[in-house]
Amino acid sequence: MATVYQHDNNGYYLGTDEDYGGAMPQNCVSAAPTIQDGFVSRWDGEKWTQIEDHRGEKGYVAGQYTEIKSPGPLPEGWSTEPPPPPPDTRTPEEKRQAAYAAEADPIRQRIDGYRTEAEALRMEGDDEAAAECEAKAAALMRDFLAKKQDIRARYPDVGE
Secondary structure, three states: OEEEEEEOOOOEEEEEEEEOOOOOOOOEEOOOOOOOOOEEEEEOOOOEEEEEOOOOOEEEEOOEEEEOOOOOOOOOOEEOOOOOOOOOOOOHHHHHHHHHHHHHHHHHHHHHHHHHHHHHHHHOOOHHHHHHHHHHHHHHHHHHHHHHHHHHHHOOOOOO
16 A cells, blocks of 8 residues: 545645545656645646645735635735725815814714603603703713814914
8 A cells, every 4th residue: 555645626735535546646756746835836747846835815906895716926016014094185174174073073962862762761750860961961071172273273274
């Protein structure tokens, strides 16, 4: 009984098998491949050759996310670093509006929530709890107005 070396239909090494005599098992050869880290052995019909093996590696080619699925060298332009973000082409006013929305909208939503809760509490007759909610809404309103001024200060070239 001899060990034989099996490959897939593309010639890539799969492992060993046993030859019990007679006809060689399909896709098997008697020559042993060289096993080398970072490479896969491929039977070319006459001998084993070493092919770079980057399968499973993830990176970017021409800015597009790519996962290597087959053996071979890395594609031209390969990088593990993501591409830089595109330039921000927004106008200063659009930047100010986006900053305002990102920072102030959550505060405004909380203010609205406290006001809604206060209204419901007043309808239930709980004026003390309603007053607490209104005080929280007033304090948040002050924070809201301060944020608004802070955002405007960061973009002084933008008018009102």
